[in-house]
Amino acid sequence: MIYQTKKEKPSLDEIFSPRGVAIVGASPSGGWATSVLQFLKEAEFPNIYPVNPNYQEVLGLPCYPSLGSIPGPVDHVIVSIRAESVLELLDECAAKGVKSVHFFTAGFSETGNTERAGLEKAMLDKAKAGGFRIIGPNSLGLMVPKSRLVNNIRIPLEPGPIAVISQSGGYVEDIPLFGSPRGLRFSKIVSYGNALDVNECELLEYFSIDPETRIIAIYIEGVRDGRRFVKALREATARKPVVICKGGTTEAGRRTTRSHTASLTSSVAVFNALCRQMKAIQVDDIEELTDMLVALQFVNPLPQGSGVAIIGAGGGISVQAADEMEKAGLHLPPFSPEAQSELKGFLPLAGSIFSNPLDADTIYSPKNIAAALRVVGRVPDVHMLIYHLGFHPVSRWRGGRFSAETYLKPVSDAIREVQQTTGKPVLLALRPPPDLESMKEFLTAQEAFVAAGLPVFHSMRRTARAMARLVAWRQTQNSLPLNQDH
Amino acid sequence: MIYQTKKEKPSLDEIFSPRGVAIVGASPSGGWATSVLQFLKEAEFPNIYPVNPNYQEVLGLPCYPSLGSIPGPVDHVIVSIRAESVLELLDECAAKGVKSVHFFTAGFSETGNTERAGLEKAMLDKAKAGGFRIIGPNSLGLMVPKSRLVNNIRIPLEPGPIAVISQSGGYVEDIPLFGSPRGLRFSKIVSYGNALDVNECELLEYFSIDPETRIIAIYIEGVRDGRRFVKALREATARKPVVICKGGTTEAGRRTTRSHTASLTSSVAVFNALCRQMKAIQVDDIEELTDMLVALQFVNPLPQGSGVAIIGAGGGISVQAADEMEKAGLHLPPFSPEAQSELKGFLPLAGSIFSNPLDADTIYSPKNIAAALRVVGRVPDVHMLIYHLGFHPVSRWRGGRFSAETYLKPVSDAIREVQQTTGKPVLLALRPPPDLESMKEFLTAQEAFVAAGLPVFHSMRRTARAMARLVAWRQTQNSLPLNQDH
Known part of the structure; x- marks a missing residue:
């Protein structure tokens, strides 16, 4: 023919x-x-x-x-x-x-x-x-796990709730590369490059009614048809959470987007106002985009407010955690005297801080973690719980304490139980270590928590920023049934 | 007796x-x-x-x-x-x-x-x-490499220019743990905890005249004797760069410092104003503290202004890099038509961006990296150069392209040559990867660049923030001979 x-x-x-x-x-x-x-x-x-x-x-x-x-x-x-x-x-x-x-x-x-x-x-x-x-042209094209249509990276073939629309090819690699070890799973991923034909508007319109997509992520440098984009965004955000990362928010960035994807970027202030008005979740970079997708895919149940309880070991990190949460707009309700004395019942006085964040070295025992989560999970103003954990080449980490059977499994079970009994989500803040041996431990732990369906973040700042955005977004969405597929 | x-x-x-x-x-x-x-x-x-x-x-x-x-x-x-x-x-x-x-x-x-x-x-x-x-009490005590007096982690026994004064024990582990693979070396590290006897003021007074210390890092939650601290800080900053991270900058953070090290923290605004007035370099967290120490120990020569040239591969990351630099207060001078046409002489048109940041996939060849650095290093408004590199489990990284002999050594040599001939520092922005196999490559590359005496950062945002602070600090120090021991 x-x-x-x-x-x-x-x-x-x-x-x-x-x-x-x-x-x-x-x-x-x-x-x-x-x-x-x-x-x-x-x-x-x-x-x-x-x-x-x-x-x-x-x-x-x-x-x-x-x-x-x-x-x-x-x-x-x-x-x-x-x-x-x-x-x-x-x-x-x-x-x-x-x-x-x-x-x-x-x-x-x-x-x-x-x-x-x-x-x-x-x-x-x-x-x-x-x-x-x-x-395209000048794009990485399509990744559709369900169709086994992959690209130049190994993305998980198990389909999931996230659709990605990206003007950048590199970021279309980065989101699954960095996100899939944290459990992110995708319905469709499209890098549309110069948008000669298929463009951000058509994709957004499609994903907003795609039954296989529950969450939409967008990396965008510029919009060609502003009116159509606004309409598509309004319709999408009425149905699903839409996370947007905009490249080219500075003069140098804008100059670069012109050469990168021939984008004419609009005023940043206008774009930001649009996102706010449309209740889209705006993030500052691809790391934050990935964090936000983890929050949207895994935080379950959604927090009913901005109160955070933090447990873990380390005074400095506890102080920083408190600072980061407050800076992001979350708050740490002090633990009641009753809660504190309950905690003192099984945690040692020396070296521990019984306020919020709870800092106790013996928090590494699964039994104590479970008990502490149960106690702080009952504090009324607490709406979400964070357990933080570092992976150090320090002696205390040796000897199999973080083994799958004696540690990761019982901790995951305890977390799931606390989520169920309190109706409050528990998040993991696992800090990636600087050396290879600890990295193995870190990846093993991450895998176990992800397999248990739990949200894993990589720093206190990033946890705080993602959760603050999730809480703010949730407040705009009270009428919507969410995370219904968990 | x-x-x-x-x-x-x-x-x-x-x-x-x-x-x-x-x-x-x-x-x-x-x-x-x-x-x-x-x-x-x-x-x-x-x-x-x-x-x-x-x-x-x-x-x-x-x-x-x-x-x-x-x-x-x-x-x-x-x-x-x-x-x-x-x-x-x-x-x-x-x-x-x-x-x-x-x-x-x-x-x-x-x-x-x-x-x-x-x-x-x-x-x-x-x-x-x-x-x-x-x-102490409630502290991790001393680490003095020269005396082989180590602590509960493996710090490098090779002494170096950095003294650390920390109220937090965990952070006294973190700074060498995360910093030493990036080349940080220490004169003395002291975690003083509750500061019953030896305190931050005495330590600051000591390090400001310690001939073995060229850079002072402080993690502090609260100051007991404000007058003495101000005097000590004034004297120290007149002699050496002093980097300060203050924990407890929010109400929740302050509550936590009271339980962590019994610190009564002063007003954050007062503390910030003090740091500005004393020309101390204030950072927001321990990651930024570590970055700042890398900048102070390794960036050499110091940049003579805030102009940045960036080279690497990836459009999205280039856009983000440009945004991050401008947000941090640095600027990206556009490359002149002459510089652009020189670059076009050896880099392919397709898939490349010849503006600043320079984005070209073939930038992975040591020969092209060297040539590109030489060209952009001659641009007059450029005061520092950044080469960025990701480590992906993507096919293009395979096949030994990043081997020590065929890649890392020639690239390091080229960078050192460019630094010498242009009088402008070259920085590495290496992005830590999400998987173990790529992590091995990342650590090998980092080790090679660090061994060549080059500053390695781990994200564009962190590079931008550290360099903006270095430039701002340098502008207050024109009369001082710096990095004299390189």
Whole structure:
């Protein structure tokens, strides 16, 4: 079928579940396209077709000279070739009847070159005529765990509640890379780059009604159609929590976004006001975005107020914890004399602080942790509990105290029990250590807590900022049923 | 010698180089004192005497029933026994003629118990009469690398320029634990806890004229003698950079400091104004304190202004980097058309951003990094250069690209050359990864850069904040010769 005609453009649903994927530009000598191929193979995506006229085989798969020579149906095409060759390829895509073409290829409008911007226009015309969609160019494209459609990183194939819309490719790697060890699971992830065709507005509209998506995360540098974005954001935030990280909030940042994704950023003040008004949850960077997603996916039940009880060991860290919580807008209700004397019943006087934060070295015994959580969980003004833990190459950590069986399991069980009996969430603040041996302990502990369905944060500041945002957001959402799928 | 008389109190110099150390409370069943013993043994401290009437031997060393039964001289006594037994022990100390007694033991004035506060008073009287000094109680005591006097962690025995004065014991562990892999080296570290005798003022006075100390770091919760502290701070900051982290900057934090180290904290506004007036470098937490120490120990030459050039790979991270620098008060001068066209001479157009930050995927080749640093280092408004690098479990990192020989060594060499030829410092922003395999790569890279004498930071935000503070501080110090020992 070589003839072309104007066709209906495919829905995003069709794009997110391709039957076959071609990878144009894969080669035995490596590179980005080849690593996508590798990960698609590992994910056991059913129909993968490397395309490169110079090779018979790539990574053990038959390699095709052109899209037309591929025997089965190809719905999605992943492209990493020189910008100069893309128009020809798009003719092949039309002839093959594909639904979507993702251009990893960069070097278009973001270079500031007029000719290259004109090339983008021609690409869009071809896509419209050919009845397929373009993702990018200058983007990392799609990751859809349910469809086994992965990308150049190993994302979990277990689907989850989070959709990610990102103008940046690097961040589309970072959110699952840093988030999945903390339990984040995704419905769909889209890096849309220069947004030639599929853009932030269409994606936001789609995810706001996507039944597989409960939480929406956006990294955005600039918006092309402000009116449409505002409408999409209003509709999305009425249905689901939407977390937004905006790049380019300073003059230097804005200059960079122009070259990064050819974005014209609006006034930061206007954007911030919009987020506030729409009840979107705005964060300052990708670390905070990841933290917020952990809070939204795992904090359960949601805190009914801003009162925090903290338990752990270390005076300095307790002082800092108190400072961080108050600075973020949370508060630490003092423990009642009754609660304090209960705590003194099983914790030693020396070296302990019985106020809030509770600081006691023997808090490392699972029995004491459980008992302390139960006591402070009953304090009326406390709405959430934090247990903090460092991983040091210090002698007290040795000897298997943090073993899965004698420590992690009983502590996780105790936490879940306290959450159930008090109706208050318990959070873990685990501090990543500086050395490899302690890092192993840290990762083992994190894995155990995540497996128990608990939210894990990596510093007091980051815990405080995420929880303050969660509390503020919750106050705008009293009528909504949340975390209903836990 | 059982008789006592009023003696001259030992100087801090004497306390920092003890001939023999007794560890009272060490036992074969472990605990804090035993871990100190272990690390003293590993550090090959010459005369270590465990004291415990219940054992003949601890960790293979002869154990003594009392201080009096120790054959050699004992200058320093480390104590971890119940608070109830301390007065009796102090009589033994006087009889033995020790110079200093460090009480790890807690449970004194910080408990809020009047009787326990009275016990502290009696301890101080005994120390005055016996002619020795008390460190603590409720403290981690001393670490003096030069004297091989270590504590419960493995600090580097190679001495360095940094003195640490900390009211918190945990933070006295954290600063070397997190800082030494980044190259921080210490002259003396003192955790003074409840400050019964040796306190922050005396220590600050000492370190301001200590020839082995070039940089002073302070973690403080409260000051007892404001007038003396102001005077000491004025004298110290006139001679050396002084970095201060104050715990208890909020109401909840202040409540906690009272229980942590019995500190009465002054108004935060007053304290902040004092630091500004004295040209002390104030930081918000221990992470920032560590970053600031890295900047002060390793950034060399000092930047002559606030202009930053950033090179690395990743559009999102470049945008964030630009935002972070500007938010911190630094600025990113745009690269001149000449500099941009030079860069385009060896970096590919597609996927690259030739503005500041420079974003180019091929920046991973040592040759290109060196060339790019040379080009941007010549931009007139640029006063410092940042090379940023992430460690991902992504395919492009595989295949030994970051090997010591083919990558780390040539990049370090190039950076040192650029520093020398441009007179501008180059900083590394290495992002710690989320998984163990990448962590190995990260630690290898960090070790190589640190060994080359380069400053390593762990995030763009943290780099920006430390460098903004360094630039601001430098502007107050134009007349001082700095980093003279590099």
